[in-house]
Structures are given as C-alpha cells and as structure tokens.
Amino acid sequence: MAGGLVIRDAGASELSPEAAAMKNVSNTVAGLGLAADPSAVAAATANRSGARSSRDLARDAKTLIVSASIAGNDTAAEAKAKADQAAAEKAAQAKAKAEAAAKAKAEAKRRAIALAHRWVMPLSGYTLTSGFGFRWGKMHPAQDLACPVGTPVHALSSGKVIFAGWSNEGYGYMVKIQYWDGTVSWMAHNSRLLVSLGDRVVPGQTVSYSGSTGNSTGPHVHLEIHPGDGSAVAPRTWLAKRGVQL
Template sequence: MAKHRSKARNKQRSSTRRTQLVGLTAALAATAGTIGFTASMGGTSTASTGLSPSQADALTAARVDRRDVGSRDTSRIDLSLAEAKAYQERAARSTLTARRALALSAAKAKSARIAAAKAKALAEAKAEAKAAELAKAAAAAKARAAAPRIVLPTTGYHLTARFNQAGGRWAHNHTGLDFAAAFGTPVRAVMAGEVIQADFEGAYGRQVKIRHADGTVTSYSHMSEFDVSVGDSVSAGTAVGAIGMTGNTTGPHVHFEVLPDGQNPVNPEPWLRAHGVTP
C-alpha cells in the first residue's frame, strides 16, 4: 500500500514538472516569435494550450513587452529617418547658400573687373588726350619759334614810291612805301597782331590795319579783296588781302604805312630794317 502511494506521488510530480516544462517552452517560443496564441478581449484563452492562468498571464506580458519593443524600434527608425531627412535638407540649404554666395562673389568680382577696365580705359584715354594736347602745344610752339617774326608785305615787287616823296599824285608828301606787284599777289601781315580795321577807306581803297604787341599799327591799302576781318589774330606772313587798284592809284600795288602811335606815319624802311628785313 505504501509502495502504491509512493508511485502515485512520483507520477503526480512528473506530471507537474511536465506541465511546467511545457508552459516554459511555450512562453519561450512565443517570445521568440515561433508560436502564435490567440488573445480574447477579456483575457487569454488557455483551453488549446494547456497553460495555467499564471503562465498565460506571463505569456501575455511577454507579448506586450515584445510589442512595446517593436514599437520603440519603429519609433527609433522613424526618428532616424526624420533626422536624416532634416540633415539632408540642411545640407541642401547650406549648398544652395554656398552656391549663391559664390555666384554673388563672382558677380562682384566681374563688376570690379569691368569697373577697373573702364577706369583704366578712361585713364588711358585721358592720358592720350593730354599727350596729344601737349604734342599739339609743342608743335604750335615749335611752329611759332620757326615762324619769322617779320616779313615784307608782299613778294615779287618793286618799289614805285618812297616815304615823304613829293608828287602831283598825292595831296601831301607820300606817307609810306608803294610795293608794286602783279594783280592778285597776296598781301601779308608784316608781324603778328590783331586786325583793327578791314574796310573801304576813300582814296586808300580797301584798307586793312593791324595793331601789334608794342602798339604800333601797320596799314595795307588799295587791295582788291579782304582775307581777314576785324578781331582776327594774325601771324607774320598771314594773308590779309591781295594786290589791287582800289582807291586813288594808277597801277596795282599795296601802299604800306607804319604808325607807331596809331596816328602819325613814319618812314617804313628804317623800321623794317630795325626789325630784320630790308625792302
């Protein structure tokens, strides 16, 4: 009898251990995702698994933990994706900003180069204009230096009357020198000065008067034409008219007078020689 009871207890303990082992195996398998269990709205069904209520609760808790772990993993993945997207957007904005900065810098550099080129061209143009102006002034100075200070009033001439010469052709003694030459021969200013008269003057015909730097006035009469006007500046040798026969004359010539005070004529011959020419 005692032996029978010992066998019954051993059998009961073996059954209990098998039940616990089956429950532990099922829980482990559920945790690893290899066994599916069905949960009802009000609790966990144990009819098809042979689990005790405590084992079913443990299994449910494991499933909840597993779901929470999966949810956290998904959240972490979503967060990582969002962070990666945000990083890409920041990188894109940074790249765009850098490109804009480079484009702006290039545009500024180009504008600076254009401005520098324009400034250089303007400076060169000014320098060239200044050089041309200086060259022109130098050429004019050279021409003035090379130009004669005094010339005779015409060319190809012969003297037909001298200063203070008496004769029936004049109301008084002759007041100048008569340079006879072919009709139309140019009549020239003997020195540089300003034209103060260019008009028809009675017996003198077409007459030009020039005032020179020292106040002396020279007069040219009987010309056929005028080549200057009042106010013109002339140099020695500038054409002021042409040999003619206007006024009181018997042949083509220019009547030349020298008036130191602008009023009273003097003998032109010594005056011309004193200035370097001999008629």
C-alpha cells in the first residue's frame, strides 16, 4: 500500500464519530500517499482501547464483593455487640429483680419470725399479789396474778403445750407451755383449759380461763417461768427483759 500506513479496519459500532472521521481521514491520507498524523492515529487507537475488558470488570466486581463482605461482617459484629449488650442488660435487670424478691422474702420471713417470737402479757387485767421468793418461810417460785374467775389466760409467745390437765401437786388445772426458746411457763389454778397436750400456740392465744382450783386461797393465776425447762426464775424480771412489764 502506498505510504505504508496500515490502520486496522474497525466496525463503525466500535468507533466514536470522531474516531470514524479520523479513520476516514487516515484512509484519505493513505490514499494520498502522505504520512498520517501520529497523534490522530493514537487518539483513534485509545478510543478503541477505552472500553474495559471483561476481565478488568470481573476483577473490579470481585473487589467490590470482597469489600461488601467485609462491610457485612462489620455490621454483623455490631449487631452481635448490640444483642450481647441487650442480653446483659436484661440479665442484670432479672438479677436485680430476683435480688429484690429475695430481699422482700427475707424481710417477710424476718417479720414473721419477729411476730412469732414476740412476748406478751399473760393477762390483760390483774393485781400483783405474791411474788417470786420466800413466803412464810417457804419458797414461792412464781408470780401470783389475782383476777376474776374466767379471765382469759394467754400464751406468752409461740410454743407447744407440754402439759394440760389436773395436777396432783396442788396446782389444780394447769397448762405448761414450752416456747420457741426452750423456756417453759406454768399457769396454774385454772377453772377451764382450752388446749391439749401437743397443741401449738401463738403469742397471746387464750389457753385457759383463770380460777381457784387446787391449793388456792382465792381466784388467781400462779405463773412460773422455767428457762430451758430447768429451775424457776422470777417471772417479772424475766419478762421485763423481753419487753413485758408485769
């Protein structure tokens, strides 16, 4: 070919209008036997190579997918962190709730025990007569409480009836109660008993009605206190230490 210039023929669809025009110019130049302008040829070639190869596109897509995956991992990690935090908060709330419930339960138990272990008066109305000590040269191990026949006699605290019946030793109808702390009370000369052996009693429960049965010179309650079911002690002193002023 004249001029020696060869421009590979390209389909019109691959060329921009400018490149197509350039091709025509080149052909014309070639036809004229003149050298083509190198920059014009380069422009035409660049235009063709401007379309990116499918391999390039695939590589770019892969990069994007990898980036998206990393971004996806980040989001999942954040979601997990949030879920973990929410679970931790929920657990903390449940723990606080359980602790509050346990505290309330312990408080209720404490109150119930305090209520069951409280000490109360044996009678609501009485007159102190013979006290604990020697009387006419003989030991009187009790506090006598004069009161009308039929006055309700109360358990001093929570306990169990260990004797309820007629005494052959001069006490008449008697009730013995062993309390929660081991102390035993004797309440003698009753006219009537309301409890039986083995009965459980609560503070203030009426266990008998007062009287003058057995060796008694008049209606009264003969009250003895035996700590640990042992020797009798002064009832007023013992009760005073427990907040009960006879």
